[in-house]
Amino acid sequence: MTVSRASMAEDGFEFSRLIAGFWRLKDWGMNDQEVLAFIEQCLELGITTMDHAMVYRSEEPFGRALALKPELRDRMEIVTKCGIRPVGFGKLGAKAVNHYDSSPKHIVASVEQSLRDLKTQYIDLLLIHRPDYLMEMEEIAEVFDRLESSGKVRNFGVSNFTTHQFAALQQACDHKLITNQVEFSPYNMGALDSGVFEQAQAYGTGPMLWSCLAAGQLMTGADEKAKRIMAAVNIVKEEVGASCAEQVIYAWVLGLPCNPFPLLGSSKIERIRQAASSEQYALTREQWYRIWEASNGAAVP
Template structure:
């Protein structure tokens, strides 16, 4: 596992419908991200982000060659679309559903392939042989280059991998000072052992980092500010990103902002180095106690 430094940050587009950007404004934002060195873009069928992204990309013919597109399938929310549920949102990893979802994504994204396809959530009724058949067909057709999962636990990941002819390239999971479960539930250990680079969502705790009324934030802020001064960081967000990047399994972080001024400083966090003691200072503030 050797993740290119330019691939450590991923731009998340799950809030696209709330940003209020025109297709030309979104095109400008995508170009700004690429200029910053961020060339991977995260989508999902349920985000309703793909059509807007496809329209934005169409303004610049060269963008598709520079961009790496991630999308996800497997959640059918209630709605009017052909892949939506009629009455009850549910997970669906059937072969035909996976293939149909990819075809829908390709149409909306205005491209003939996606770089990475993830199963968005574990389907309790998943037939792993059907998933294997779907992945093989998508691989043979050139519609998908790599495959992974999102929000799978260790046993779910292992079960699926045991049935696949392709190697899963990632598991997209939540991790932050507000949710440290991946340190102890085996997910990071599994990624390191299998040479899989996880993608991290909500690494700033979904905004909790800036909520001083939150009990974890009240412990973290002082420590993060002290370490920011020690390592030359310009914000506590940079320090948290550096804390996540310190993990040996070489995680990649998904951003969530629509403002380049919020994202561009985070690129520098890739080059910030925490000592082991500094890393554990943040961990202790996060969990509320020192090591035993």
């Protein structure tokens, strides 16, 4: 059984429902062969979508691994992000002040570097990483056009945008923004009430979801809230017969009606394999709300 596939928007371009996140690839301590093996195992599980960003410094090691077996490129979709410029990132970084930059010049320069580092001819999905208060909507629309017609980028989206920011950029763009990648987990449920999920449904897009395990806070039961959530997760785990808590958390996230695409973040292929089975656990509403209630600290009103 492999992970299912779906379009984020109605254009037919498919991604894997669960996405391999390479946020921490630099910290995984893998050599190129090990990265390659990890990628191949993901692909075997049906996890074909690979999430990167310039600021993760994940593209270069990923690209080296991919160069060992270039024929894998056609079997995957690569997502990457641009627009954050922190100190310490060379020409794409900042001189003195961490900032956002969604100018055409920076977007193009970042994409060019991503292509070089990833050792690929195209990016499947490019995201503006953070909402830049100085973004010129029309200019972004125009650079998206150029990147698309040159064949360098196939789809566009954003990350961490408010509903207002998404609506304004979408209005300026001919290209459909196919996703808004936002944080969501049983620990951080803010997106349930901010309108981003309802906007995704109204616009017919599918949000990518980052930090679904709350950066480890959930699995380690870091505080009272995390402990409450994990207690509820474990009850549901028994009920559905899942083999680990992570499966239940991903199943909970996948229960959202907004066509969500959760990111995985682990370097352990065994944990990836377990997560890849999450789709088989469709939680009942009582199970879903049990975890919501544990996070909320009180039952639904």
